[in-house]
Amino acid sequence: MKQSESIIKHGDCLKILKKYPDNHFDLIVTSPPYADSRKNTYGGIKPDKYVEWFLPRSKQFLRTLKPSGTFILNIKERVDRGERNIYVIELILELKKQGWLWTEEFIWHKKNCHPGKWPNRFRDAWERCLQFNKQRKFKMNQESVMTPMGDWAKTRLKHLGENDVKRFNSQAGSGFGKNVSNWIGRTKAYPTNVLHLATETRNRNHSAAFPKVLPGWFIKLFTDENDWVLDPFVGSGTTCEVAFELRRNSVGIDIIKEYTELAVDNLKNYERYFLEKQGAYETD
Numbered sequence: 001m002k003q004s005e006s007i008i009k010h011g012d013c014l015k016i017l018k019k020y021p022d023n024h025f026d027l028i029v030t031s032p033p034y035a036d037s038r039k040n041t042y043g044g045i046k047p048d049k050y051v052e053w054f055l056p057r058s059k060q061f062l063r064t065l066k067p068s069g070t071f072i073l074n075i076k077e078r079v080d081r082g083e084r085n086i087y088v089i090e091l092i093l094e095l096k097k098q099g100w101l102w103t104e105e106f107i108w109h110k111k112n113c114h115p116g117k118w119p120n121r122f123r124d125a126w127e128r129c130l131q132f133n134k135q136r137k138f139k140m141n142q143e144s145v146m147t148p149m150g151d152w153a154k155t156r157l158k159h160l161g162e163n164d165v166k167r168f169n170s171q172a173g174s175g176f177g178k179n180v181s182n183w184i185g186r187t188k189a190y191p192t193n194v195l196h197l198a199t200e201t202r203n204r205n206h207s208a209a210f211p212k213v214l215p216g217w218f219i220k221l222f223t224d225e226n227d228w229v230l231d232p233f234v235g236s237g238t239t240c241e242v243a244f245e246l247r248r249n250s251v252g253i254d255i256i257k258e259y260t261e262l263a264v265d266n267l268k269n270y271e272r273y274f275l276e277k278q279g280a281y282e283t284d
């Protein structure tokens, strides 16, 4: 069976992507450096310069993404002198001017967020995963991310009342309605746009690694096997590992050489582990 290709490149994604043809990738899923955070490791872009820094790069993302493709941007504005910075909001507005459609916003709820106590705020337990597209009609495999109905459904569907067997409109006058009896026999339900996932940075040697399930969820939802996935800020290579496991081809780019080396190592170990598990890895 043909294995997927995983390509890791070292350099600025702006420069590297210029060498790629138009309409090449099916999905771009990435977490760029956030403004002004982690100055000691990478990034350090000032919030007021962030949009200016990002736009030439997103222009390359727009050019290299297929018309049916999706761009997922995991980002969160930080707190600066007691206020949330607004660079993410400014970025969304500028991306729209650049030609992107802002089609959805997913919330990544970090189940194990950092502990802490502040006088004027609570622990920050979520990040944005902004979805952008080139056109209104894009590839989306909704069935691939369905979740088990759970035990509540057995109890709820055991004794149906009069209002459960017909469309019952919300009494709050919202215009929404539901027919509970439609759920009988279903084992799976569509998810919401809130993803409840724990962070997972141990043993990755990168201070901001994704949990694998995060890019995995979007890869399943927005691509098919053998499609091409890009992570232009790949860090420790998480996106490429998951793409490989899901039989998608991938390109990962990072500006820091040690991170690309780490990504290559992680990928080698992972591919080997994964192929061994499948009985497809041969040694002499």
Ligand SMILES: C[S@@+](CC[C@H](N)C(=O)[O-])C[C@H]1O[C@@H](n2cnc3c(N)ncnc32)[C@H](O)[C@@H]1O
Pocket: 011, 012, 013, 014, 030, 031, 032, 033, 034, 042, 043, 206, 208, 209, 210, 232, 233, 234, 235, 236, 237, 238, 239, 253, 254, 255, 256, 259
């Ligand atoms: C938030 S981290 C990504 C972590 C990654 N999701 C993972 O799972 O390991 C952002 C990465 O972007 C890289 N980076 C910053 N500027 C870049 C640029 N212009 N081109 C490519 N990579 C860049 C940083 O070195 C850093 O590793």
